[in-house]
Each structure stands twice: as structure tokens, then as C-alpha cells.
Amino acid sequence: MTHASDRDRAGVGDVSTFAVREEHDPEAVRALLSEDPAFAAFALGHLEPDLLPYSRFWTAEGPGGRTGIVMHARANLGRTTVLAGDADAVEAVLSLHPGPGGGYMATCAPEHVAVARRVYDLGDPLHMMRMTVDSHAFRDPPESAMRGVRRLVRADARQLNTLYATGDGPTGYRGEHIERGVYFGVFDEGQLRAVAGTHMLAPHIGIAVVGNVFTHASARGRGLAGAVTGAVTRELFARGCATVTLTVDPENTPAVRAYRRLGYVAGSPIVEARIRRRDVLGLGSLLRRLFARRGEDGEALVRASARPDDGRAGRSDP
Numbered sequence: 001m002t003h004a005s006d007r008d009r010a011g012v013g014d015v016s017t018f019a020v021r022e023e024h025d026p027e028a029v030r031a032l033l034s035e036d037p038a039f040a041a042f043a044l045g046h047l048e049p050d051l052l053p054y055s056r057f058w059t060a061e062g063p064g065g066r067t068g069i070v071m072h073a074r075a076n077l078g079r080t081t082v083l084a085g086d087a088d089a090v091e092a093v094l095s096l097h098p099g100p101g102g103g104y105m106a107t108c109a110p111e112h113v114a115v116a117r118r119v120y121d122l123g124d125p126l127h128m129m130r131m132t133v134d135s136h137a138f139r140d141p142p143e144s145a146m147r148g149v150r151r152l153v154r155a156d157a158r159q160l161n162t163l164y165a166t167g168d169g170p171t172g173y174r175g176e177h178i179e180r181g182v183y184f185g186v187f188d189e190g191q192l193r194a195v196a197g198t199h200m201l202a203p204h205i206g207i208a209v210v211g212n213v214f215t216h217a218s219a220r221g222r223g224l225a226g227a228v229t230g231a232v233t234r235e236l237f238a239r240g241c242a243t244v245t246l247t248v249d250p251e252n253t254p255a256v257r258a259y260r261r262l263g264y265v266a267g268s269p270i271v272e273a274r275i276r277r278r279d280v281l282g283l284g285s286l287l288r289r290l291f292a293r294r295g296e297d298g299e300a301l302v303r304a305s306a307r308p309d310d311g312r313a314g315r316s317d318p
Contacts (some may be wrong), residue, residue, distance in 0.1 A: 016062070016088065016303045016304045017062060017063075017301055017302065017303050018060040018061060018062040018066075018068075018088070018089050018092035018093075018301070018302050018303070018304065019060065019061050019062070019295055019299040019300070019301060020058060020059070020060045020092050020093055020096055020097075020292075020299060020300045020301075020302050021058070021059060021297075021298070021299040021300070022056065022057065022058050022059075022097075023057045023058065023059045023069075026047045026052060028059075029043075029047060029057045029059075029069065030044065030047060030205075032059060032067060032069050032084075032085070033069065033084060036267070036268055037207060037243055037245075038130045038131075038132040038243065038245040038267045038268065039084065039107065039109070039130055039267065039268040039270065040082070040084050040107070041107075041130070041200060041207050041208075041209050041243075041245045042071075042080065042082050042106045042107050042199075042200055042209065043057075043069070043071045043082040043084065043107070044202065044205055044207050045200035045201075045202035045205060045207055045208070045209065046071060046073050046075060046202075047202070047205050048201075048202035048203075048204055048205055049204060051073070051075045051202070054073055054074050054075040055071060055072075055073040055075065056071070056072050056073070057069060057070070057071050058070045058093045058096075058097045059089075059093070060085075060086075060089035060090070060092040060093045060302070061089065062086070062088065062089055062092075066085075066086040066088065066089055067085050067086060067089055068083070068084065068085035068086045068087070068088070068089025068090035068091075068092070068093060069082075069083075069084050069085050069090075069093070070082070070083055070084075070090060070093040070094060070097060070099075072097070072099035072100065072103075074100075078103065078104060079099075079100050079102065079103030079104065080103055080104050080105075080106045081099050081103055081104070081105045081106065081275060082105075082106055082107045082108070083105070083107065083108040083109070083112045083115075083116065084107070084108075084109070087109075087111045087112055087114075087115050088304035089304075090112055090115055091115040091118070091304045092302040092303070092304055094115065094116075094118075094119045095119075095285065095288055095302055096285055096288050096289050096292065096300055096302065097285065097289075098119045098120070098277050098279065098282070098285050099277070100277070101276065101277050101280065101282075102274070102275060102276045102277065103274075103275055104272070104273075104274055104275065105120070105122070105271070105272060105273045105274075105275045106272060107270050107271075107272065108270065108271050108272075109268070109269070109270065109271070110127070110269055110271055112271070113125070113271055116273075116275070118278075119277065119278060119279075120275040120276060120277055120278060121275070121276045121278060122273040122274070122275060123273060123274035123275070123276070124273060124274055125271055125272070125273035126249070126271065126272045126273065127249075127250075127269065127270075127271055128247045128248060128249055128250070128269070128270050128271070128272060129247070129248055129249075129250040129256075129266060129267065129268070129269055129270065130245055130246070130247055130267040130268050130269075130270055131245065131246055131247075131248055131256070131259050131260075131264040131265060131266055131267060132243060132244070132245045132264060132265060132267050133233065133244055133245075133262060133263045133264045133265065134242060134243055134244075135237045135242065137263040137265070138233060138234070138237065138244075138262060138263045139261065139262055139263045140230055140234060140262075141223070141226055141227045141230040141231075141261075141262065145223050145224075145226065145227040145230075146227055146230075146231070148186045148187050148188060149184055149185070149186050149227050149228060149231050150184065150185065150187065151182075151183070151184055151231075151235070152178050152183035152184060152185050152195070152197075153175075153178065153179070154175030154176070154178055154179055155175070156178060156183075156185065156192065157173050157174055157175045157177070157178060159185075159191070159192040160173050160178065160183070160185070160192065160195060161173050162192070163185075163192045163193070163194075163195060163214060163216060164195075164212075164214060166216055166217065167214055178197075180201075181197050181198040181201055182197065182198050182201060182208075182232050182235050182236060182239070183195060183196070183197040183198070183212075183232070184196055184197075184228045184231035184232050184235070185228060186219075186224045186227060186228055188219065192216075193215065193216045193218075193219040193224060194214065194215040194216065194219055194224035194225055194227070194228050195212065195213070195214055195215075195228055196210060196211075196212065196213040196214075196225065196228035196229040196231070196232045197210070197211060197212040197213075197232065198210060198211060198212075198232065198236070199211035199212070201236070201239070201241075202241070203239045203240040203241055204240075206240065206241055206242040206243060207241055207242070207243045207244075207245070208236040208239075208241040208243075208244050208245075209244075209245055209246065209247070210229060210232055210233060210236070210244060210245070210246040211246065211247070213225055213228070213229055213246075213255075223258070225255065225258055226258035226259070226261060226262060229246070229258070229259065229262060230262050233262060245267070246259065246264065247270065247272070250266075250269075288302075
């Protein structure tokens with residue numbers, strides 16, 4: 001974390017200067033992300049001991065305590081990036097640490113999109129909403145809706161891929177994917193008709209992200225998505241996750257309604273997108289890192305772009 005004295009130095013003579021450093025202390029990262037844990041669920045989940053070695057966090061702090069944090073990780077979701085906090089602070093980090101050439105931006109706020117576009121080409125951006133529930137607010141689906149619901153096991157991988165293939169095309173789930181997460185499905189005459197699982201399971205951090213919810217077209221309208229999501233959510237609480245969150249299209253009224261019945265409440269808007277770094281070779285960010293002015297503790301001092309449309313993600317102080 002950046003200390004108060006660093007903030008004072010960063011603000012002298014230039015109110016847009018941010019002190020950028022890599023943060024290695026998981027508790028410091030957690031404190032920065034604690035204001036909205038549902039929004040920051042993917043980043044918080046990467047503090048899990050099994051995922052932390054594959055994750056890097058950079059912070060920026062400017063005058064008035066304006067802070068931002070960027071995570072780049074390569075773990076169970078592949079290469080992922082999360083942006084959180086003040087948009088100018090995020091811009092300062094990205095100017096030096098844009099991450100790998102490509103991947104998936106799992107979370108950013110709408111106000112981060114303009115900053116992200118200066119660094120990445122965004123593919124298929126999705127404007128979504130986080131919903132969250134805790135164990136006190138959670139409501140189990142009615143018992144009648146749970147008929148045919150069971151926990152998926154390694155041997156169900158083939159049926160899981162067959163079901164998902166009826167939606168967006170072929171998938172490659174393997175038995176270990178099912179065993180590492182929590183998946184429940186509804187079977188009808190031996191065929192998997194609906195499923196819900198996890199994108200993130202971090203019981204040591206106390207947070208989980210439900211995902212991969214899908215119902216076969218022939219079985220929709222029967223409440224199956226709510227049943228399997230409820231079963232997954234209940235299991236996550238049993239595993240010690242105090243907060244369970246998911247991501248939903250706010251225009252998908254039936255899904256939102258189903259999750260509300262389970263006790264989920266609407267939260268922050270988020271944007272997800274495939275990303276590809278504009279500076280393919282990464283030479284610009286490398287040069288900015290090499291020539292950045294440094295503070296007393298070695299942090300890079302970076303100013304946010306003066307002109308939003310100048311195509312730069314920030315510039316180091318000369």
C-alpha cells in the first residue's frame with residue numbers, strides 16, 4: 001500500500017500524479033477491494049492460496065486518497081484482468097503494466113471502459129450486473145423444484161459438454177473442472193437438462209462466484225435454472241463462503257427474477273470483454289517503466305492523460 005507520505009509527495013505540483021507499485025501483501029490488496037466485494041469478487045478470489053501465485057496486483061494512489069488497482073492473472077479462468085477503483089488511478093497503472101497481449105477482462109466498471117480502450121481492443125463487451133447473497137438472506141428453492149437435482153461428478157463431463165454445445169457451441173470441460181468447482185444439474189430421463197456451477201471458489205477468502213448457468217431450450221420455463229443455482233449456492237455456504245455472487249444481464253428479466261427469489265440482490269454494473277493489447281510488443285509500457293520518475297520508496301510516479309482522446313494510457317513524469 002502507498003503510505004500517506006507517498007500521497008503527499010505525489011500531489012506536489014501536479015494533482016494528477018499517481019504513485020504506482022506492485023502490491024505483494026494479500027491483506028493490503030484485500031483492504032483495497034473490500035468496499036464492494038461483490039464487484040471485486042474475481043480479484044478477491046485470486047487471493048486464495050492456490051491462485052495467488054498466478055496473480056499479480058498493481059496499485060496507484062494519488063492526492064486525496066484516490067486509489068486504483070489492476071489484477072492480471074493466469075489461473076483457472078485463463079488470462080484474466082480486473083480493474084477497480086478510481087479511473088485515473090487505473091489508467092496510471094495500465095500505462096506501465098497493461099498485462100499480457102490478450103485475455104479476458106473479467107471485471108471493470110463502466111467508467112473504466114474509456115481508459116481500457118486506450119490500452120486494449122475490446123471484443124464483444126458485455127454490460128452486466130452483479131447480484132449477491134449471504135447465508136442469512138438466502139432462500140432455498142421449493143422442495144418440489146429440486147426433484148432430479150444432484151451434484152455433478154467427473155463422469156458427467158461428457159453430458160455437461162453435450163448440454164453446453166446446444167447453446168454457444170462446443171466446450172471442453174473435463175472431469176477435473178467439475179471436481180475443482182461445484183456443479184449441480186437436473187436430469188430428466190437420464191439426460192442433463194440444466195446446470196449451474198462456479199467461476200470462482202475461494203473458501204479461504206470467503207467468496208465464490210456462481211456461473212455457467214444453462215438450461216436446454218426444451219426445458220426452459222420450468223424453474224430449473226433457479227433450482228440448480230440454489231443448490232450450488234447452498235453448497236458454497238456449506239464450504240465456508242460468506243458471500244456468493246453471480247453476473248447476469250440486467251435485461252434478462254426471467255433470470256434476474258429467479259435469482260431474486262433465492263435472495264440475491266442487485267449490485268454494481270460491470271463490463272466484461274475479450275481484450276487484446278494495442279501495443280502488441282509492449283515497447284511503450286516498457287519504456288515508460290524504464291524512464292519513470294521514482295519516489296523515495298521506488299514507486300513510479302505517473303500522470304493520467306491530460307487529453308482523453310490522445311491515445312495514451314498515461315505518461316510518466318519526466
